[in-house]
Amino acid sequence: MQEAIIKRAKELLADGSVNRVIGWKKGEFVYDITPAVFETAEEIDADFVYNELTSANVSKYLVKETKKDGKVLVFLKPCDTYSFNQLTKEHRINRENVYVIGIPGGPKLDVEKIKAKGITGILNITNDNGTLKIETLYGEETMPFADAVSTKCENCKSKKHVVFDELIGEDGDITDTNRFEMVEKLENMTSQERFDFWRDQLSKCIRCNACRNICPACTCEKCVFDNPDLGTDNKAAADSFEENMFHIIRAFHVAGRCTDCGECSRVCPQNIPLHLLNRKFIKDINSLYGEYQAGEDTTSRAPLTDYTFDDCEASIVHERGAE
């Protein structure tokens, strides 16, 4: 797959269709892959990488990149295409300045899940028919591929590219997932259990803002949490209340626009399952306003910014809150 992607990127650069390529650059190890902009075939040959460890959703970089001169080529996994559509819908991306090639997505690996098994000193990782062979400083280790699948790929919502100018590989279908399973589990808890669950998770937060800054739905020019003039900036969790509020307010702000790409949980240095907050909103929106998938298209009105006579009464939401 990597070869096909590289070949096509170089072709489009060579014939002048695009003058830059957004992709991924290999790092020091097999897994520390960085989103990068490539401008020449030489750079691509030297560093471009796309494999099972390439997870980053690069669609948000297009906010910045499509404001520049010339056309940029971007490779999007199925899940990334939803973010792309949503950003297009919100007029954050200049669609004319980008050429989209859809590429097959996950399941991707999360190296932290390998390390959590005590496998450290990782020098190389290869996939041998569902078994990972991991070469380490301390000898070779193996583990099932499935046990190292990134949380964001565990409940893949779609193998389908909802937007592309061309495809490399086959397009897939929207998948039948049980992605709300954990949300349901949380819903079935008593309010005290649920509170304890979230306190336990959110108390780990170090307010690094990685979740917000990676989030394709968080593209405000000036985040409310960064504004000292409003008095709403809070760099540090001064108390547990603030700690909770940051994540809850953020979840509210992206409700109806979050495509469930899972980047927030992927990048959280404290492994907080932040995507569950967003999934709760998605599940609620589905049940209150009808099935809706943010980023599925660029034209439909989002449930929370649309009014219909079928909308549930505010009292229903109110009563649910009292449970």
Next chain:
Amino acid sequence: MNNDTLIPYIGVVTDIRQDTPDVKTFRVVSPEGQKVFEHMPGQCAMLSIPGVGEAMFSITSSPTNKEFMEFSIKKCGCLTNWLHAMDVGQQITIRGPYGNYFPVETELKGKDLLFIAGGIGLAPLRSVINYVRDNRANYGNVQIVYGSRSKDDLVDYQEIIDEWLKDDGIEVNLTIDNAQEGWDGHVGFVPTYVKELAPSTSKTVLVCGPPIMIKFTLEGLKELGFKETQVYTTMELRMKCGVGKCGRCNIGNKYVCKDGPVFRYDELGELPDEY
């Protein structure tokens, strides 16, 4: 436990002078009526209204003033708006003194001095000017070139008229950006005026003002034959601690709060252009 510089003293505002439409000068003493602490010309202090904010201000008064400290403050943000709104008798918090100072007891001693200031840039220089006036025998001739947008924007205009102009061996050249009624002095920007005045290159220069004024003044001085080692200025960057630890006011490896705010131009030239 020993005192910590981050724990401030109380200061009482005993006098407030409206200097220009957006600059007020505040007189501050301790609750006992003494000076809160001693300082040297060019040094700064952190003033704060708890709950509103804390910021670094140049100490405008001269160390030779043994009764009180003064701060000339321009209204430009949250804290300064608050300070401008307060009445005499209000307490504030104060900590310092912070930073280095103009080398009044070393390099500047015995020298002819040229002060060049623009707008609120007079604030740090006023401390040196009055220090020099109070230790007159230690310094040569003094020339002050000071300009502002208009006559009303000349900070300490009254002190300049009443005191500085009457001193022997002090030449004051005032200028305003645009002609206005009731002003028969010079009209024009400070850098241009300095070139017109063509001061002797034997002088040591202390310059302070908006970055754009400093930039063009320095170019002009160079054309006149001044060397960078003859020129001192003060810098201003965002500060929180005041003692080189919070990590935000650095230019290269120098912290403006601790290694500055006073820099000689050749020293500044060796630092990265990030201010």
Next chain:
Amino acid sequence: MLKISKDRITEIFNTVAESKSLYLPVNREDGQAEFKKYENGMVLSENLNTLRSAKDFFFPQTENLVDFKMEGKNIEVIDVREECEDFVIFGVRACDARSFTILDKVFLADPVDSYYKNRRDHGTIVTMACTRPSETCFCGSFGIDATEPEGDAVCYTDGSSYFFKANTEKGEAFINSVSSLLEDGDTAELEKVQAKTKEILAKLPLSNLSTDSFGGEKLNELFKSEKWAELSEACLGCGTCTFVCPTCQCYDIKDFNTGNGIKRFRCWDSCMYSDFTKMAHGNPRLSQVERFRQRFMHKLVYFPANNNGEFGCVGCGRCLSRCPVSMNIVKVMKALEEK
């Protein structure tokens, strides 16, 4: 050397915890280690390192500096400082141990930060020599020997026992407090383990990372490098690297109105944040290029310029594994040293 067999280490913890607060790395549910206050039954983590660094003990993410009571035109300043209680941190790695000497150079320099010093004076650091360095480790590049960490006392393991050695008076006091549990032990096996660890250290993928291209004398050359724009391109401007870093010490001071007075607190800040240097009339670091450059220039150039060549990095590797876009100091160093 004095030792205790591995299965009896809990006895040491229990004894220490009787008189002092004891903190040690414990595994969380997700397999990550974090320092926790010891309670009976806790198991010492076998992980190479904790997710967050040990700097939190001396420089916590938030702390109250001073309180104010406002009444009419009057202000009352309330000193909230209290003498800290003695505590012991067990299991600090060599990299984090060195980070304390780096933090000392900032916080204990004149004027001394009394908040930091208070905790520093009352903390005893018991380090743990490494036996399983990871691919992300590069402490050797900064002159740190992972098999021989600094600290008040050092703990070594040969796999079946823990050996103890004191470096300071505090360390001796620590060993004396548990000496009834210790016995003299043969270090032959330990020496073998250390030799083997040294072999691994020598062949770590980053073992050849050189600091030769950095230091105070390279200030202008590195500042002007054209590579910063490309290096910072993927940077999200988040504070992850800063907050997991054991040597990052920039802070903000803020006031919090409790409704019953003002609390002035300090909290970690990050030079990666857009408002870090923002003033009423402008910002000298307008884009992420300048902010990104600042962080690495600080560690590799400015800090050594001000501290006799000592770098502001200890090679712990946390930023390597935690950066959301996998951009880190190693990549920066390698890119900048290419001519």
